[in-house]
Amino acid sequence: MFNDTADEDLMVMYQKGEVRAFEVLLTRHRKPVYNFILRFVGDKETAEDLLQEAFMRVIKGAEAYKRQAKFTTWLYTIARNLCVDQTRRRKHRKHASLDAPMDAGEESGTLMDVIPGSEMASDRKSVNKQLHEQMQRAIAALSEDQREVFLMREFLDMPFKQIADVVGVPENTVKSRMRYALEKLRLELDEYKDLAKAAPG
Amino acid sequence: MTEHKPWLSLPDEDPPERGLAELLAAARVKAEVMASPPWWKRMFAVLRRPPVLALATVMILIGGVIVVGGHHDTASSPAPSLDVPAGPLDTRARSTAPEAPPPAPPPPPHEVRTEKQLDESPHVGGAALDDTKQAAPQVETEEATDSADDRGETLKAGAIQGKKAPLDPLARCRQAAARRDCAAAKACMKDLGKVDVANDATLKSCL
Known part of the structure; x- marks a missing residue:
């Protein structure tokens, strides 16, 4: 019924009391928002909590939503702010994370590399999985500013202008951060070539 | 393209169903609240609309012009402003006849005329007396009419004064x-x- 309706129209319908409109919005955006948060914070449990919190904030703030604003801009601004708060809290607590680098240097290994994992150590069956993990680590190694821009641009296909609106910086700054993020990732993923060569078949 | 952007091969993960029911329940509650906002919220929403704000601005400007204009008129000419609220005062001023300019004393030509009237009827006897009696009030009435601009009060005062006024010796x-x-x-x-x-x-x- 509402499958072809624009997000903004669905939000307006929800403001008028149409719950079904919100359900469509939830179905449409839950997965991409979850993956954005997951790649930002790198932790599934935290990502689930933040996803829940993000949509709760959408519900609470639904009355204040204006039709002129793009719904995805609003939604990802909420999600991004939650992620930034979360990473700041994490830094403050200085809890050891399995995915976090052990030393201050970005090129050091992580705890995940040291702990003998049954999956990774046992057979290394799936080179693809290893590659994915490598990429996830490379993304996590990006600075917060670069990571958010990179995730929105590459995984959500957002235009630079919209990213600038979400992040709250000029568009040129967004482009600059994106360029640095790509350079860094290419350096980090140099190993990818070796792994790809080592992969069976 | 994929060669340059290997991260695009990263698979998307499905979010867990945990918390979904809670979200939908909260959404339903909020939808009910939003569907029936209180009257003051609706009123406020209407008042905040641009046409209403524009109308209010115009009204304020017009009101300001009227107030400022009226104040300016009052400052420049205070006399009319006293006239407007002085309805009762005006009545009182009229009732206090003594404050009005007193009627002018009977001018000599009238007296002369009276003398002439008396002269013209010297032999009539009683009739002349009647004429004289009538003549005096008539003269006074004419005087009052001339001097007091047709005011009834002044006319009466003039008549009373005419009766009390001593006759010429x-x-x-x-x-x-x-x-x-x-x-x-x-x-x-x-x-x-x-x-x-x-x-x-x-x-x-x-x-």
């Missing part, structure tokens, strides 16, 4: 002569002193 003498009260007429003339009665038929008849 010569006229008193004439009245006495007309009444055939020669003694009184003589005494009167004696008081006046030298009076030329040669041309006065009424007085001459008594002497």
Whole structure:
């Protein structure tokens, strides 16, 4: 019924009391928002909590939503702010994370590399999985500013202008951060070539 | 393209169903609240609409112009402003007749006319007396009409003043002569002193 309706129209319908409109919005955006948060914070449990919190904030703030604003801009601004708060809290607590680098240097290994994992150590069956993990680590190694821009641009296909609106910086700054993020990732993923060569078949 | 962007091969993960029911329940509650906002919220929403704000701005501007304009007029000419609220004061001012300019004293030409009237009817006797009695109020009435710009109050005051006003001594003498009260007429003339009665038929008849 509402499958072809624009997000903004669905939000307006929800403001008028149409719950079904919100359900469509939830179905449409839950997965991409979850993956954005997951790649930002790198932790599934935290990502689930933040996803829940993000949509709760959408519900609470639904009355204040204006039709002129793009719904995805609003939604990802909420999600991004939650992620930034979360990473700041994490830094403050200085809890050891399995995915976090052990030393201050970005090129050091992580705890995940040291702990003998049954999956990774046992057979290394799936080179693809290893590659994915490598990429996830490379993304996590990006600075917060670069990571958010990179995730929105590459995984959500957002235009630079919209990213600038979400992040709250000029568009040129967004482009600059994106360029640095790509350079860094290419350096980090140099190993990818070796792994790809080592992969069976 | 994929070669340059290997991260695009990263698979998307499905979010867990945990918390979904809770979200939908919260959404339903909020939808009910939003569907029936309180009257003041609706009113506020209507008042915040641009056309209403524009209208309010125009009204405020017009009101300001009226207030400022009225104040300016009052400052420049204070007299009209006193006129407007002075309805009762005006009535009171009218009721206090003494404050109004007093009626002018009877001018000599009228007296002359009265004398002439008396002269013209010296032999009528009682009729002349009647004429004199009527003449005085008439004269006074005319005077009051002339002097007080047709004001009824002033007219009455003039009439009262006319009754109380002392008669001219010569006229008193004439009245006495007309009444055939020669003694009184003589005494009167004696008081006046030298009076030329040669041309006065009424007085001459008594002497």
